Amino acid sequence: MKQMHSLIAKPVAIAIVLFARAITAVRAIWANDGLPPRRCIYFANHSSHGDFILIWAVLPPRLRRRARPVAGADYWLKSPLTTFIGREVFNAVLIERDRERRTQDPIEQMAAAIDAGSSLILFPEGTRNQTDEPLLPFKGGLFHLAVLRPGIDLVPVWINNLNRVMPKGEIVPIPLICTVTFGSPIRLDPGETKDGFLSRARAALISLSPKHAGNSE
Numbered sequence: 001m002k003q004m005h006s007l008i009a010k011p012v013a014i015a016i017v018l019f020a021r022a023i024t025a026v027r028a029i030w031a032n033d034g035l036p037p038r039r040c041i042y043f044a045n046h047s048s049h050g051d052f053i054l055i056w057a058v059l060p061p062r063l064r065r066r067a068r069p070v071a072g073a074d075y076w077l078k079s080p081l082t083t084f085i086g087r088e089v090f091n092a093v094l095i096e097r098d099r100e101r102r103t104q105d106p107i108e109q110m111a112a113a114i115d116a117g118s119s120l121i122l123f124p125e126g127t128r129n130q131t132d133e134p135l136l137p138f139k140g141g142l143f144h145l146a147v148l149r150p151g152i153d154l155v156p157v158w159i160n161n162l163n164r165v166m167p168k169g170e171i172v173p174i175p176l177i178c179t180v181t182f183g184s185p186i187r188l189d190p191g192e193t194k195d196g197f198l199s200r201a202r203a204a205l206i207s208l209s210p211k212h213a214g215n216s217e
Helices: 001-026 050-057 080-088 106-115 143-146 194-206
Strands: 025-031 042-045 067-072 093-095 119-122 153-160 181-183
Touching: 001 050, 001 080, 025 050, 042 143, 042 194, 050 067, 050 143, 050 153, 050 181, 067 153, 093 194, 106 143, 106 153, 119 143, 153 194
Parallel strands: 025 181, 042 119, 042 153, 067 093, 067 119
Antiparallel strands: 153 181
16 A cells, blocks of 8 residues: 555646646746755745645755655644645655644654755744734744754745635635745854844745835735
């Protein structure tokens, strides 16, 4: 069964990428630095269940193969189908969000994935932003991971329009052009405080928004 799942996973992944591109006409906007040359952490705004799929879809194949989204185990392990997609198709790092049910430390899980050669797709807001604010306050996970692996590049990624393609409560996507904008990587500075780092990371992400001063749709 495991071997069959592995054989099916690749064509399913291709189908998801093609579907995401067809519905959103998504295009990637890369920083002046170009493509990340090595494993990294992509940290992005979060307004839709499809956010990590869009990032995953625009990455070139050689980067996509090693990019693992960080996602909630409670969502992706709730049925055989979602378990197959989460584990086999996306190779997600599945985090148990209920502290009382955890058997592994989430930061250690993510660090282990990085050590194994993977890049991560992470949403530091921790939940979907359904407010009028550009970003919710960042949780501490991004900081703690940067402390544990200070040499890793942290690449801000702004996803634009996907919340309008897949509005809350809707099942059928609305075709609309989306962009995924990648910024220049940042790293944790020596001695930098948690609040200072998260504020800097948040500012780096907001600066990529088309609504931010100096940017256009």
